[in-house]
Amino acid sequence: MLEIIKPILAQACELKPDLPILVGVSGGPDSLCLLDLLHRVGYPLVVGHFNHKLRPEADDEARMVAELAASLRLPFVSEADDIRGCAEAESLTIEAAARLLRYRFLFAQARQYQAQAVAVGHTADDQVETVLMHLIRGAGLVGLKGMGYRGFLPEFDEAIPLVRPLLDVWRQETLDYCTTHGLKPNFDSSNDSLDFLRNRLRHQLIPSLEAYNPRFRQALWRTAYSLAGDYAILSEVLDSDWAECVRREGGGFVAFRAAVLSEFSPAVQRNLFRRALHQVRPGLADLNFKALERATSFLSDTQVLQVDLIEGTRLFREADQIYLAAWEADLPLGGWPQFPAESDSMAIALPGELELPNGWRLSARRLEIADLEWEQILQNADPFQAWLDVDDSDESLSVRPRRWGDRFQPLGMKGHAIKLSDFFVNVKLPRRARAKWPLVCVGETIAWVPGYRLAHPYRLTKTVRGVVYLSLKHAPT
C-alpha cells in the first residue's frame, strides 16, 4: 500500500517531504493505517487526538493513541471538550458539534506546530457514504463530486489544507493493513451512534443498493471521482466567465455586462443565471427549466425590459447592464449623480462648488468670452461638462430634481419643449435614477441635464452674452 499511497501524498495531497503534518488519530483502523503510512514514508508528524468523551472507553482510547505516538517518538497533542454542552449551546446535532470541536482543535494545533496540513483518515467508504448522503438530500456537481484529496475548510483555517490520503483505500483494506502491521485499532461504536444517518446508509441502504449492483460502492466511488474532474474544469470556465461578465454584485443583486453575457452560449448563460439566482436566493430549491429559459430568452429579446424569474427575483435592463435582483434588493445608485434626498433645490454660486451624494461634485464658474476656446467647446465629448450662455441679468442658477410637469427643450430641437419624462425615456436614463437626477436650472427653466443635453436656448452662439462653465465630476471618497 505504501507504493500506491506515495504519489497520492506527493501529488494529489501536495505534501512536502520535510514539513510537519498534523495527523488526526482517533485510534480506529483508518487513522492508525494513515499514521503508520505517513510515518513510514518519513514525514515529520504530530499526532492529534480529540477525546469526544461520549463513551466510557474514551479515556482508555486516548491513552492508547498517546502510547502509540510515544512508541513512534512523535509529539502527541490531545484535547477533550464538552460536546453535549456545545451541541446544546449552538443548537447543533451531537455529530455536528463533535466535528466542529474536533476540527477546531486539530487546526489550532496545526497552526501551533506550523504544520503544512491536517491529515485525516477518510476512506473510500466514507467517500461513498458522503456522496450518497448528498445525493439523497439533493445536490449538484459540488456535492456529488464528494470529498477531495486536498481542500480547505476556511471556517477553521484559510491557509492550512485538510488532506485525505486514504480516499481511494477501502475500510476493509485499512483493517487488513492494521492486521498485517500489528496495529491494534479501537473499534469505536460512537461513529454509529453519533451519526445515525451515516450509520443507516452504511448498514441498510448501501447493502440494499448492492442487491442491485454488487459493485455499487465501487461504481459510486468512480462516479464521484469522474465528477470531481468535471467540476474542476467547470469551475475554471464559469469562474472566468463570471469574472468577465459580472460588473458588480451585492445585497440581493448581480449586475451583468449585457454585451459580454449575450456572447456566451445558452448553456453558459443558464449556468451563470443559476449561480446568480443561488447567490440572490441562497436557499433556492425549485429552480427549473422554465425560470432559466425565461432568463435566457430575455437576453435575446432586447425589447423586453424586465421579466420575473422565480421566488421574487427578476431580470431587468439598465443602460449596458442586466440586473438579476431580488425585489427587495438595495440596488446601487452610486454610479449615478443624484440629488440629495433631503433638499428641494440648491443655489449655484459663481464661482462655486456643490457636493452631491456618492462622491459627485458640481463646479461652476464664469468664463471671459474673449478667452473661450471654441475649438475645445465644439469638440467636447464629455456630457458631464457644459458651457451655457448665461448673462448677469439672467435669473440665478440652481440645481434641483425633477418636478411634476417639467418640460425641456433639448439642444437642436428648435421652437418647442418636450416633457422631461419623455426625454428621460428617449435617452434611456435608467428608471431608478430619474426621480433624483440633478437638473441645472436658470430660474425655473431647465438649462442643462448633466450627462445628456444642454437646453437649446442656453447654447453658445455668436451673439453670446456671458458664459458659465459647468462640470459634474465623480470622485468617490
Added chain:
Amino acid sequence: MLEIIKPILAQACELKPDLPILVGVSGGPDSLCLLDLLHRVGYPLVVGHFNHKLRPEADDEARMVAELAASLRLPFVSEADDIRGCAEAESLTIEAAARLLRYRFLFAQARQYQAQAVAVGHTADDQVETVLMHLIRGAGLVGLKGMGYRGFLPEFDEAIPLVRPLLDVWRQETLDYCTTHGLKPNFDSSNDSLDFLRNRLRHQLIPSLEAYNPRFRQALWRTAYSLAGDYAILSEVLDSDWAECVRREGGGFVAFRAAVLSEFSPAVQRNLFRRALHQVRPGLADLNFKALERATSFLSDTQVLQVDLIEGTRLFREADQIYLAAWEADLPLGGWPQFPAESDSMAIALPGELELPNGWRLSARRLEIADLEWEQILQNADPFQAWLDVDDSDESLSVRPRRWGDRFQPLGMKGHAIKLSDFFVNVKLPRRARAKWPLVCVGETIAWVPGYRLAHPYRLTKTVRGVVYLSLKHAPT
C-alpha cells in the same frame, strides 16, 4: 398545465408550430396527457401506436387509441411485431427488444409523414428512475444528467429528434390531467413485467429512499437538471479543447499536439486523457487518480519518453506529438518516408524515380556543374532535397534501410563517422521510424539521410567532380 408546457414545447423541444409531430401513444396516462396537450396547443399530429402484443388486452388498447385518434380527426398509424421473437433472435431482453421495435416503428412513420419530431410521454418519474438506474450501474455526468427535452437517437434516425415535453411533469399530474379532461387511460401492467429493474426501483428502492428524504424524487430530478446544464458547458469546452489538441485518432490510439496539450490546465488535461483512455479502451472501468496523475506528470517531465498508464495503455512522445495508445495499436507511419518491407535495397537510376510506401517518391538526376545555382543550394531549407558530389567513376547509387553496425559521417563533422543509431537518437528521429528509414548510399557508404543530413564526403565543394540532385517528396494518392 397548458401554459406551463408551452414554453417547453417551443424552446426546450424546439417544436415549430406548423410542422407535423409523430406522437407515440401507448394509451397510458402519460401519453394520453401528452397527446391532449399537443392537440390543444394546435400542432399537426400523427398518432403512432406500437402494439407490443405481450398481453391479452393489447388489441383492445390499440383499438382504443385508434378510436381516440379518430375522435380528434388525427391520422393513426399502428404496428404489431413479434417482440419475443426479436428478443431471441437478437439476444436482447424483452424490454430492449420492445424498445428497439417501438422506436424503429415510430421513426419510420415520422419519416413517412415528414414529421419534425417524435414525441414521447416520459415524465419526471421516468427521469428519476432512469437517473437512479444509471447511478446504480455506475455513471458519469453523461448518465446522471438523465434524458433531455430534445435529443437524437442516431441508431433510429440521424435527423429527426426525439422530444420529451413532459420531463418535468410527475406521473401523478398526468393522471390528474386525464381525470380532469375526461381521458380514459389504459393502465398497462406490462411496464412492470417488461422492465423488472425499473419496476423494483419504482416500487421498492425509491420508496425506501423517500424514507431518508420524503422529497427524494424531487431532489434527484433537480440534480439531473442541474447536471444537464453542467454537461452542456463541459461538452462545449472539452469538444473544443479536444479538437484543438488532437492531431489524429485511430484504432487504439490518440495523438495529441504536445505543445497545445501542455498549455491546458491539469483538470482539462485529465479530462482529455480520460476521454482518450475511454476511446482506446471502451470498457475501461478502473480509471483512477493514479493513472491520470501519471499521465499529467508525464506531460510536465519532458525527460521521460514513455509511461505505462492502465490496462495495457501507454503514453509516449514522438516528435511534437504525444501518443496515448494501446500496446496492440497499429500506429500510423503514413507521415514518414519508409523503405518497403519486402526489399533489401533498391538501385537509383540517373535520371530515375523510385516509389516508396505511403505516397513517397524519390527522384534523382544528374546536373551540369556549369548550370548549378549555388545561391539556391546554399540557401536550401528543405531537408528532403540534396545535391551530392558523385562522379561517374563512383560506385552506383541505391536506397536501403539501416543495417547492423551502420556508420555515418554527418555534414560538418570532419574526419570521423559516428554510429547511425547514435545519429538517429541525436536528431530525435522517432524510434518507430528508424528501422525502415530510407538511406541513400553510394556503394555501401551512407551518403544522405533524407530529412536530416548529407554525409560530409559527398558535400559540394569547389573541386566538385559531378553533381547528383536527389529529392524525396510526399504526395499521398
